[in-house]
Amino acid sequence: MSQISLSGEPPLLSNSLEGESTHRICQIPEKGWERLWLWGTERINPIVVKEVRQSLKSRQFTIAFGLTLIAAVSWTLIAISLMVPKIYYSPGGVQLLTGFFCILQFPLMIIIPFSAFRSLTTETEDSTFELLSISALSAWQIVLGKMLSALLQTLLYLSALAPCIVLTYLLRGVSLDSILFVLGLTVTFSVAETALALLLAAVSRARILQAGATVLLLIGLIFGFFGWTSAIVGGAMVEISNMPKEFYLGVFGFATVVCVALDLVLRSAAAAIDFPSENHSTPLRKRVLLLMGIILFWSTFAVVASREEEIAFVFLIGAFIVCMFIGSLMTGELGIISPRARRSLPTTFAGRVFLTWFYPGAGMGYIFLVCLFGSLVATMCITELYYSLSMQLNMGRTSIQYVGYLLLCYLTIYAGINRLVMLAVAKHMPARMLGSVALMAVCLLGMHMVPLILVYAFNDYREFDYDWHQAFNIIWTCSEASEGLSFPVELSMGILTLASIAIFGLNLVLSTRDVMLVRIAEPPRVRAENRVATVVHTPNPFAD
Amino acid sequence: MIQLRRLFRFFGNTRAVNDVSFEVYAGQVFGFIGPNGAGKTTSMRILATLDLPDYGDALVDGFSVINDPDRVRKRLGFMPDNFGTYPNMNCVEYLDFFARSYGLVGRERTKALRHTLAYTGLDKIAEKSIRGLSKGMRQRLCLGRAMIHDPAVLILDEPANGLDPRARIELRHMIRGLAAEGKSLLVSSHILTELGEMCDAIGIVERGQMLVTGTVAEIKARLRPHIDVVIQLIDRGEELGKWLLSKPNVLKVQASDRTVRFQFATTEENEQAQLVNAIITSGFPVLEYGTESRSLEDVFLQITTGAVQ
Numbered sequence: 001m002s003q004i005s006l007s008g009e010p011p012l013l014s015n016s017l018e019g020e021s022t023h024r025i026c027q028i029p030e031k032g033w034e035r036l037w038l039w040g041t042e043r044i045n046p047i048v049v050k051e052v053r054q055s056l057k058s059r060q061f062t063i064a065f066g067l068t069l070i071a072a073v074s075w076t077l078i079a080i081s082l083m084v085p086k087i088y089y090s091p092g093g094v095q096l097l098t099g100f101f102c103i104l105q106f107p108l109m110i111i112i113p114f115s116a117f118r119s120l121t122t123e124t125e126d127s128t129f130e131l132l133s134i135s136a137l138s139a140w141q142i143v144l145g146k147m148l149s150a151l152l153q154t155l156l157y158l159s160a161l162a163p164c165i166v167l168t169y170l171l172r173g174v175s176l177d178s179i180l181f182v183l184g185l186t187v188t189f190s191v192a193e194t195a196l197a198l199l200l201a202a203v204s205r206a207r208i209l210q211a212g213a214t215v216l217l218l219i220g221l222i223f224g225f226f227g228w229t230s231a232i233v234g235g236a237m238v239e240i241s242n243m244p245k246e247f248y249l250g251v252f253g254f255a256t257v258v259c260v261a262l263d264l265v266l267r268s269a270a271a272a273i274d275f276p277s278e279n280h281s282t283p284l285r286k287r288v289l290l291l292m293g294i295i296l297f298w299s300t301f302a303v304v305a306s307r308e309e310e311i312a313f314v315f316l317i318g319a320f321i322v323c324m325f326i327g328s329l330m331t332g333e334l335g336i337i338s339p340r341a342r343r344s345l346p347t348t349f350a351g352r353v354f355l356t357w358f359y360p361g362a363g364m365g366y367i368f369l370v371c372l373f374g375s376l377v378a379t380m381c382i383t384e385l386y387y388s389l390s391m392q393l394n395m396g397r398t399s400i401q402y403v404g405y406l407l408l409c410y411l412t413i414y415a416g417i418n419r420l421v422m423l424a425v426a427k428h429m430p431a432r433m434l435g436s437v438a439l440m441a442v443c444l445l446g447m448h449m450v451p452l453i454l455v456y457a458f459n460d461y462r463e464f465d466y467d468w469h470q471a472f473n474i475i476w477t478c479s480e481a482s483e484g485l486s487f488p489v490e491l492s493m494g495i496l497t498l499a500s501i502a503i504f505g506l507n508l509v510l511s512t513r514d515v516m517l518v519r520i521a522e523p524p525r526v527r528a529e530n531r532v533a534t535v536v537h538t539p540n541p542f543a544d
Numbered sequence: 545m546i547q548l549r550r551l552f553r554f555f556g557n558t559r560a561v562n563d564v565s566f567e568v569y570a571g572q573v574f575g576f577i578g579p580n581g582a583g584k585t586t587s588m589r590i591l592a593t594l595d596l597p598d599y600g601d602a603l604v605d606g607f608s609v610i611n612d613p614d615r616v617r618k619r620l621g622f623m624p625d626n627f628g629t630y631p632n633m634n635c636v637e638y639l640d641f642f643a644r645s646y647g648l649v650g651r652e653r654t655k656a657l658r659h660t661l662a663y664t665g666l667d668k669i670a671e672k673s674i675r676g677l678s679k680g681m682r683q684r685l686c687l688g689r690a691m692i693h694d695p696a697v698l699i700l701d702e703p704a705n706g707l708d709p710r711a712r713i714e715l716r717h718m719i720r721g722l723a724a725e726g727k728s729l730l731v732s733s734h735i736l737t738e739l740g741e742m743c744d745a746i747g748i749v750e751r752g753q754m755l756v757t758g759t760v761a762e763i764k765a766r767l768r769p770h771i772d773v774v775i776q777l778i779d780r781g782e783e784l785g786k787w788l789l790s791k792p793n794v795l796k797v798q799a800s801d802r803t804v805r806f807q808f809a810t811t812e813e814n815e816q817a818q819l820v821n822a823i824i825t826s827g828f829p830v831l832e833y834g835t836e837s838r839s840l841e842d843v844f845l846q847i848t849t850g851a852v853q
Contacts, residue, residue, distance in 0.1 A: 023670050025640045026657045028650070042653070046644035053641075054632045128628035130594055131689065134617050135645035275613045276596060340611040525606035529615065 046137065047145020048152065051119065055149065064111050068103060068157060072164045075099045091173025100164050101182060101232050107157045108186055109225045113193040116150040117217055120201035121210050129205070129273075139274035143198055143266050150194045154187060175241045181251075182232065188258060193224055195265040202272035203433045213434075246305060253298040260291045261322075268329065272433055276334060279341035281360035285368055288326055292376055295319050300383050309388070312380055312400055313482075320407045323373045324440070327415035330365030331422050332436025337361050337517055345519040356515055363511030366419045370412050370504065377404035402481040402493075409496040410474050416503035417443055423510070447472040471495040545570045545697055545728035546591065551600035553586050553752075560586040561597065562752035568728045568745075570696070573719060575743035576732040577844060583752040584732045585625060588701050591730070592622035604697050618646070621690030625701040629674045629682065636661065636670040639688055646693035656692055663718070664688040680711040687718065698722060700731045704738060716742045740840035750848045760840060767846055770795070770809040771816070772836040777802055778829035787826065791819065 029035050041049065055061055079099055083092045120143075123129035132142055165183070169176060197217055204213035264287045271280035299315030337360050346355045357368040381401045418440050422432075429435060451469050456462075466480045471492035480489050522530070546568040553561040561583040568574040576584050589595040591602050593613035601608050607615040630638060639660055643653045661667040664684040669677075677685065683703060690698055700719070704712045712735070719742050723729055733739050739746060740760055747757040756763055777784065785799025788806055793815065797806040808816065820833055 023636045023657075025636050026654050026661070026670075028654055039650075042644065042649040046641055049644065050630070050633075050641045053637055054630050057632045123628075126628040126630075127624070127626050128630065130624060131628060131642070132645070134592055134594065134620070134622055135642060136614075136618055136647050136693075137645045138614075275593060277610055277613065338611065523606075523608070523611075526612060526615070 045141055045145040045148060047142055048148045051145065051149035052152065055115070055119070055153070060115070061153070064107055065156065065160065068107050069160055071103045072100060072161050075103060076164055076167065087171065091171065093168040093171040093173035096171060097165065097168040097174055097179065097182075098232055100161055100168065101186065102229050104157065104161050105186060105225055105229055105232075108154060108190040109193060109228060110221050112150050112153050112157075112190060113197040113221055114217065115153070116146055116194045117197035117201045117214070119146055119149075120198060121205070121214075124205050124210075125207070133273070133275075139270040140267070142273065143202070143270040146198055147191075147194060147266060151191070154190060158183075158187075177241050186228065188255075189224065189228055192258065192262065193221060195262050195269070196220075199265050199269040199272070202269035203437075204431055205273065206431045209431050209434060249305075250302075253301070256294055257291070257298065260287065260294055263287060264291055277338035277340045279338075279344060279360050281330075281333065281341075281365060282344070282358040285358045285365070288369070289372065291322070292319065292372055295322075296376055296379055299380060303384065304387055309384060309400065312384055313403065316377070316380060316400065316404055316407065319373065319376055320411065323369055323411055324414065325437075327366070327369050327411060328418055328437045328440035329433055330369055331362050331415055331419035331440075332433045333360065333362040333365055334432075337514060339520060342517060342520045343522055345517060347519050359514055359517070361511070361514045362419050362422060363507060363514050366415055366507055367511060369415060370408070373411050374408050377408050380404060399482070399484065402485065402489075403478050406478055406481055406493065406496065407474075409493075409500045410472075412500040412504050413472070413496065414440065414443060414447075416500075416507050419507055420503075420510075444474075448474070468492050468495060545572075545605055546574075546730060547603040548587065548591070549601050549603070551587060551590060551602060552598045553583070553590065553595065554598050559752045561590070563600075564749065564752070564754045565600075566747050566754060566757045568697075568730055570728055571723055571726045572744045573723045573729045573731060573742055575739035575746040576730060576749065577736060577739060577746055577840075578732075578749035579848060582749045584749060585701055587749075588622070588699050588730065588732065589624075592620060592624075592699055593617055594622075618693070619696045621693070621695040621698045623686050623690045623698070623700045623703055625705065627682075627686045629685070631673070631675045634671045634673050635666050635677070635685055638674060638685065639666075639692055642689045643692050648693060656694065660688040660692050663691075663721075665714070679706045680708060683707060683711070683715070687715075691722065696727055698727055698729045700729065702732055702734070704733055704735055712738060736840040736844055746840070748844060748847050755847050760843075763843055767843060770807045773806055773808050774832075774834050774836060775804045775823070775830060776832040776834075777804065778831060780828055784823065784828050787823075787828075791822075794819075 029038060076096070079092075079096050080087060083095070086092065120129075123132060133139075137145075165179060168174060169179060200213050200217055204210055264284065267280075267284055267287060271278075271284060274280060295315055295318065299312050302311040302315070303309065341360045345359065346352050357364065357371065381404055384400055418436060421439055422436050425432070425435070451473065455464060455467075455469055465488075466476055467488045468491040470476050477489065477492050477496075480486065481493075548565050548567075551561050551564045552559070564583065564587055566574070576588070578584050586595065590597050591604065591609060593609050593616050596610060601610055603609070604616045605619045607619070609616050630641075633641070636657065639657055640653070643656050648656050658667075661670055664687055666681070666684055666688060669681065674682070674685065683706075687700070687703065690700070703719075704715055707715060716738060719729055719731065723744070731739065731743065743760065745757065745759050746763065748755045748763075756766070758766070775781075775784065779801055781801045781804050782799045784804050785797045785806075788794045788797050788804065793809040795807040795809055797804065799805075808819065810816070816835075823830060823833075
């Protein structure tokens with residue numbers, strides 16, 4: 001019954017009729033199990049409920065799901081008819097499974113990540129993001145909801161192809177372990193792509209950037225799709241039943257790194273869409289610390305277990321790439337610590353000594369990252385040195401100390417320059433984070449290409465040997481240093497050391513203001529509400 | 545309930561909000577009036593925690609929109625000018641999603657849904673797809689979304705925009721009903737006659753600056769501290785004119801046999817009543833006594849210059 005009438009005053013909302021809507025959503029169910037179901041669904045992230053209601057009704061999902069099913073059935077019929085009569089006496093599971101994986105990868109590695117990206121960008125385009133952001137949902141709930149709904153779609157696609165995959169097992173030639181391993185890897189890549197797509201959508205919310213971000217993402221997804229499809233067709237469907245224990249340990253190590261990295265990526269996406277005065281930095285830096293700790297643990301473990309020093313190089317270069325990317329994001333942070341963030345600053349002496357690194361702000365982020373990577377390099381070098389002396393590792397010709405030191409210098413210089421430039425950028429610049437990443441890319445490109453082009457030009461476009469003028473070229477300098485020290489490398493190291501000290505020092509001086517900040521008290525209104533919140537008990541939602 | 549304290553917001557060289565301060569109390573409807581580009585929407589977006597001021601602060605129920613946006617959001621419902629909907633959903637699903645988003649569960653959620661559907665008159669079309677809704681129904685749906693969690697403060701940016709006359713009247717009743725419950729409402733609109741009828745107080749902004757705030761009567765009195773009076777008589781109009789000239793606060797008398805016009809330099813109702821009583825007791829055959837009131841549009845035109853930035 002409508003309560004709006006042109007004659008007379010409208011009735012009040014409170015103390016008025018509740019309304020007579022008989023829609024099932026407006027009713028509390030009678031039966032016990034239905035109430036239990038409702039209780040459960042109300043605890044699910046509301047974004048997941050919304051996405052299920054919205055996305056699964058969409059034409060795009062219906063078409064993609066239908067096409068996947070048709071492709072799977074068609075491949076089953078075609079492959080089996082091609083394999084007859086050999087299928088009766090020889091195993092044919094691998095060929096059939098390879099086809100199914102190729103079919104499954106299209107939705108998993110292109111459609112789902114792209115849908116997740118579009119799901120977040122469409123919220124901005126349709127002006128619904130503002131409505132979400134002023135609700136009681138946190139930015140983390142929004143991002144997690146999008147991720148979980150993507151996972152739900154993944155499960156639907158997997159369930160659709162499950163009977164076909166079971167059929168391949170029955171056709172022999174492939175073990176259950178192998179099927180689950182490759183399936184797990186495919187799902188992991190899909191989840192990683194989805195998380196990165198959400199991060200890209202979060203940092204490119206300005207409409208002007210969305211077209212570029214869409215193209216960039218599509219290129220990345222297509223590369224990922226063809227790369228992994230080629231790997232499967234080319235023999236990734238290996239038999240893992242007889243693998244040594246170290247293989248499973250490696251898989252476990254990979255899984256831990258992926259889990260922490262995914263958490264970091266999703267938290268970063270949430271931070272990018274959250275209100276600026278919130279302290280996003282401290283939780284993100286704790287996760288970066290955890291990620292680096294895990295990388296250090298597994299690299300040490302791998303070096304000791306395999307007695308191969310090259311593994312440490314792989315981890316070190318991986319950590320450097322991660323740090324450069326994180327550094328470009330961290331230096332894009334606002335250089336201002338909001339009063340809200342200042343409420344949670346440590347007050348004790350120990351707290352100030354050990355937790356200052358986690359303070360928000362681009363300056364502290366830069367110092368935190370450089371110190372963290374420095375600690376990683378130092379620990380790796382000491383560990384390698386210790387084990388090479390005590391366990392006679394295969395030292396080879398390469399030396400991790402020089403490369404580690406050079407990478408530390410590069411991180412200090414490039415992230416430092418980025419921070420100094422971003423310091424001058426306007427506070428309200430749209431897509432600040434993406435701008436910071438773009439700035440890092442431009443800076444890297446410029447510092448690599450300009451000396452190369454100049455020297456080529458001065459050298460009549462003939463090849464030339466490495467020299468000090470290529471000091472800022474990461475790949476060439478590290479490659480030269482890994483061969484051992486030479487005079488040009490020593491000269492480059494000197495240049496890089498001086499540049500690092502200068503840039504780090506300047507950043508350090510500019511960050512002293514942030515270090516000097518002290519905790520401020522919560523406003524009386526906040527304290528009063530917190531006091532009330534501690535004594536109020538949660539009511540029974542069904543008011544029974 | 546709402547306090548804006550010296551709010552500034554710049555977009556390059558443009559001062560979208562330039563030192564704006566005002567207060568809205570519980571149970572009050574505050575009309576935010578100004579030409580296009582005056583800074584109304586920017587101020588409202590800052591209050592709704594969708595934007596940050598360059599200087600100053602805004603408080604909702606004592607919580608800062610800059611430092612405690614999470615607490616502000618629980619107390620605030622915002623209906624933007626251009627609001628989005630999810631086209632694959634129906635009305636009840638849309639409201640249910642936002643009820644869940646505000647943490648409503650169990651009976652609390654179903655009660656809020658029933659209340660909102662009934663209050664906005666959407667219960668008959670609860671299962672209709674949002675895609676098929678008219679502009680007026682979409683406005684109702686958006687108002688329902690803004691009030692689903694029973695907030696103490698509602699900010700409505702051009703809520704009557706694009707509505708037909710009947711829907712506007714209904715919206716006005718809804719807004720007055722919400723104020724009667726003790727909610728604070730900040731409403732912006734270009735339809736000044738409507739704001740004049742529904743608002744307890746108004747603020748007029750131009751080029752980011754608050755030009756004047758107060759109740760409509762206060763502002764009118766401040767701009768024009770007299771009233772225009774028209775008296776219709778059977779006859780003896782000219783005699784009444786001469787008689788009025790001897791009375792205090794009476795200015796610019798124009799008299800004919802049946803009509804007398806003059807300015808009464810006070811807005812006090814008691815003095816008006818005494819004058820009317822004196823005219824009647826003096827034996828003048830008065831048929832009608834009336835005052836010529838100024839509309840909010842007149843006030844708006846007098847205060848603003850029409851300049852844009």
